[in-house]
Amino acid sequence: MKIAIIGASGFVGQAVLHEALSRGYEVTGISRDTSTINTRNPKLSLKNADAFETDALAKILRGHDAVLSTYNAGWNNPNLYADFLKGSESIERAVEKSGVKRFLVMGGAGSLEVAPGVQLVDSPQFPKEFKAGATAARDYLNTLKKNKILDWTFLSPGIEMHHGTSGTRKGVYRTGLDNPVFDNAGHSVISVEDIAVAFLDELKNGQFIKKRFTAAY
Numbered sequence: 001m002k003i004a005i006i007g008a009s010g011f012v013g014q015a016v017l018h019e020a021l022s023r024g025y026e027v028t029g030i031s032r033d034t035s036t037i038n039t040r041n042p043k044l045s046l047k048n049a050d051a052f053e054t055d056a057l058a059k060i061l062r063g064h065d066a067v068l069s070t071y072n073a074g075w076n077n078p079n080l081y082a083d084f085l086k087g088s089e090s091i092e093r094a095v096e097k098s099g100v101k102r103f104l105v106m107g108g109a110g111s112l113e114v115a116p117g118v119q120l121v122d123s124p125q126f127p128k129e130f131k132a133g134a135t136a137a138r139d140y141l142n143t144l145k146k147n148k149i150l151d152w153t154f155l156s157p158g159i160e161m162h163h164g165t166s167g168t169r170k171g172v173y174r175t176g177l178d179n180p181v182f183d184n185a186g187h188s189v190i191s192v193e194d195i196a197v198a199f200l201d202e203l204k205n206g207q208f209i210k211k212r213f214t215a216a217y
Contacts, residue, residue, distance in 0.1 A: 001025050001026065002027075002064050003026070003065060004060070004061050004064045004066075005028070005068045005070065006049075006069040006071050007071040007072060008029030008034070008037060009031035009037050012072075012192055014037065015193055015195070016199055016200070020200055021039070021043060021044060023200060024043070028044075028060065028064065029047070030046075031048065032048065032051070051087035051090055051091055052087060054097065055097070061094055062099060064100050065100070066100065066203055067098075067100050068104045068106070068199065068203065069091050071084075071088060071091055073136075080132045080136065081133070088105075088140045088143075088144075089140070089143065092144065092150070102151050103151065105140075105144065105152065105155070107141055107154045108133065108156060109161075112214055113178050141212060151209045153209060153210075153213070154211075154213075155198060155213060155214070156212060156213070157190055158190040158214065158216030159188040160189035160190075161192060168191055168194075170217070172194075173190060173194050173215045173216060175214065176215075180214060181215065181217075189217060190215060190216045
């Protein structure tokens, strides 16, 4: 299988890249600047691309069996909300133009429902520094749900997956749909390595096509 990974230089993107290569996939790693990707593998090719450049991105994506997006507009970006939506929607259009049907999106936990009618991002305890990005991911999910062309899937990681902190690959996790998955201690947590496992397992199994799901321990 030949897959494209958008945002392959990011924290989550590099975990997805490593997991895909370990499974023997032929991978095109795509990022605005791929020079920060140190992985070398005969089955890996790297392409520089801007998420906002829809047509150029579509050309790169053409001929792949699936596109996996781990796009993030940058947590320190002062225009994060608008840029996240613009980039995500551009990527979606690029996938459509490329002719690829299978599209997997790594989203956020903010859209998970923590109480009846209350999403995590709207709860009082949600950290302000992540609110813009989490709100953008939630709003993009609502846009993606309207797509009738692509076989899309949106994955929300567990609530606790600390950026910049690597975990361990257990290879096991539990899944849910719109509500967080909690462990016996009341935590919704997963390592970046295992969220990559869940992402690639969904590519293989196709259990959540045209759906959002979440994964945690």
